Amino acid sequence: MAKQFAGKSVAVIGAGWAGCAAAVELARAGHQVTLFEAARTLGGRARRVATDRRQLDNGQHILLGAYRETLRLMALVGVDREAALLNLPLQMRYPPHGGGMDFVAPRLPAPLHLLAALLRAKGLARADKMSLARFSSTARWMGWQLHNDCSVSELLQRFDxxxxxxxxxxxxLCLAALNTPPERASAQVFLNVLRDSLGAKRAASDMLLPRADLSKLFPDAAAAYLAKHGGTVRSGAKVRRLQRESDDAGQAAGAWRLEVSGEAVGGTWGASFDGVVLACAPPQAAVLLHDIAASEAAIATLCAGLTAFEAETITTCYLQYEPALRLALPMYALLDAPERYHWGQFVFDRGQLDAAQAGLLAVVVSASAEAAAMAQPLLAEAIAVQLATVFERPELGTPQWFKVITEKRATFACTPGLQRPANATGLAGLAIAGDYTASDYPATLESAVRSGVAAAAGLWDAPPRPG
Structure with a gap:
């Protein structure tokens, strides 16, 4: 960041992964940062939660080796990557008797790793393998770019x-990466993800499974980094109002006024800052921008865009068994078939990631609005029966206990041609950050982190205002 801005006071509103990334980058640049979070736990939509059973994550995540900014910031704040993440080669492996396939990329230089995986893949006919090879070669030839965006389903049809x-x-892969069904998902964003994983160096396609809980994986370490660099974290503090301060003549000054409530600030508290990064969810950001929108046409347009996103749901079903229970692999793909009440799409053996969670399986259902509408006991029972069936292990049908956690606004629907706002708002000292801002990527941890970094870097670099 430019030296003339060093030492400014900055408020970051929202301690999800985007807000934590922005706060770390601003603190690293020498600014005085205060990070506000309405909840008591940091992490936003990727955090740990205390349940009546045990401490869990609000969802199971997979990181990729291509997540360069996430991995860079994790290292910067002192997270030991080897201890925090289990590194697996690119794979799509189904239970042996579940009618799926077994696809594993060996640790060879790209693109030889994909060729070897294709040749060794089990459960695919020759036509399937030729189809995959044709997709990869054509996408590379196209530079992973489309002239006009379309749905993933349409793209796959074009590629035969x-x-x-x-x-x-x-x-x-589409459900896992975009959390949007292929018939509604953006083909261009899907190609972007494939470009940076399948189309890059072999290590970029590695799959990284968190061993630590999601808050510990980065947000908690970011908060500690912030404290060491003179910043402040106020959890349990909800920002109620954001206003531009005026000078004696009633003209907009350079500072921003926040009104905050909560136990962390002793009830109600107000303070002024040189800059603000809005890193909360789009609806909350629109509410805070409401007063400014009344006098700023650009902000009014931004608010309209922030309220237009369509939310997608993710459900994670945790099933606890005897601690001795163990799957052959730490992760499997599952064939979902809602018509047969097979809702699970991926299952993770948490005991192979964290010994303290022995016997705990986490089953993920992306784009899960239909599944989430079911009564939780019925959904958990259906998923347990699905596991018992596809693994041919009857004991999986009777867990000791279950916990279903649903994030109803886990991501936005990543549809073709979706317009996403830039980090810059047009007002100096005010930026937005979140996985929903303009990016090549869908709503992932990496897009959130990249957005936070970009918001911090351009906080005072407002573009010229029209008129």
């Missing part, structure tokens, strides 16, 4: 992908 490959490879 087989029904089986779509079912076993492309659909689960």
């Amino acid at each position: 992908q087989t029904d089986r490959l779509i079912q076993l490879m492309w659909r689960p």
